[in-house]
Amino acid sequence: MHEMSLAVAVVDQVETVARSRGAVGVSSIELEVGELAGVVADALAFCFELACAGTVVEGAELITRTVPGTARCARCAEVWAVGMPPLLLCPGCGAAADELVSGRELRIREVRWADPESGEARRTDAEVPREHRQPITEES
Amino acid sequence: MCRAVDLQRAVLAKNEAAAQILRTELSARGTTVVNLLSSPGSGKTALLERELRLAGERGVSAAALTADLATENDARRLARSGAPVKQVLTDGLCHLEADMVARHLHDWLPESTRLLFVENVGNLVCPAGYDLGESLRVVLASVTEGEDKPLKYPTAFGLAQLVIVTKTDMAEAAEFDEAAFRAHVQQVNPGVEIVLSSVRDGRGAGALLDRALAVAEGNRVHTPVMARAGA
């Protein structure tokens, strides 16, 4: 059950951002979890409830989006859904995949803050290109 | 406005940074770490007992850190080899993390250690996500666990740099289908080496030690497809 460690980390990070922004609450957190990340979504959801108790995140909805695994063969220039259990051999030529394109993600995609005035959730800009994303410690 | 926060980087970054520091520090003093993963009872301790004894006979300085939820039995078994051994009690935690390893090495690991074997907590799910600063990750499965183990635990097998099939002395009784097992490993981790081992009949004796020494000498090690994540 390393889902508890992960849930605590999610809460910690959202809390840190919330504090730096003076957010009064969190309406929802959306997570991207790759099929091959080794995370059980139900266990994570259960642990999340426990981990956020007594924090600014308490009451937030946890939305988990599963990211399918995809792999690429350079020779055939083919990308395929690896499925579960995953097939990392190219369906075209039988060679080993050159890379796993997706499927091991484990990231917070979007946080919605609870709006103090209207009580409504405010959407944050989630579509920042990955290379522009910053570790939380660099958030000002 | 608020940026998206990359959890993978934020959560695992902490462990990965700790693992990287450990790997750099240890390799600077000539120590190579080998991380062993398997289900409970696959034979990690039995294999290590044998390989540590062989290391002693060959004059290779090897040590072992063994993790368990509760008892110190494995450390007692491993200590019979004469190698320095330390038990990590995880107190219920289902995996080791790099900083736990680092803490235990501090004022224990002899300076001259060439190989440090880490017996992870018996579990094929959680430990797969945590780099311990190893240069070789080994996943074990015994012949009694079924040929489809690699498909049931694809992340663990998919990230292995060496797979060891244990208890091959029981292969016939267990009706172990080696070809099917190999095909399943190949499906999730094309190109990884598979070694057959039994501590009862001596099959594969020294194989783990040899592979670990090759890595310590700087030989290239298998990079699993799953570890070659897209940009």
Ligand SMILES: Nc1nc2c(ncn2[C@@H]2O[C@H](COP(=O)(O)OP(=O)(O)O)[C@@H](O)[C@H]2O)c(=O)[nH]1
């Ligand atoms: N027949 C046979 N039994 C083995 C072998 N290796 C380990 N065992 C037995 O399997 C059980 C579990 O082994 P152990 O090393 O404690 O597994 P661990 O939990 O992975 O450390 C013990 O009873 C061992 O004696 C082997 O090669 N052949």
Ligand SMILES: [Mg+2]
């Ligand atoms: Mg053991």
Ligand SMILES: [Zn+2]
């Ligand atoms: Zn666990």
Ligand SMILES: [Zn+2]
């Ligand atoms: Zn191909």
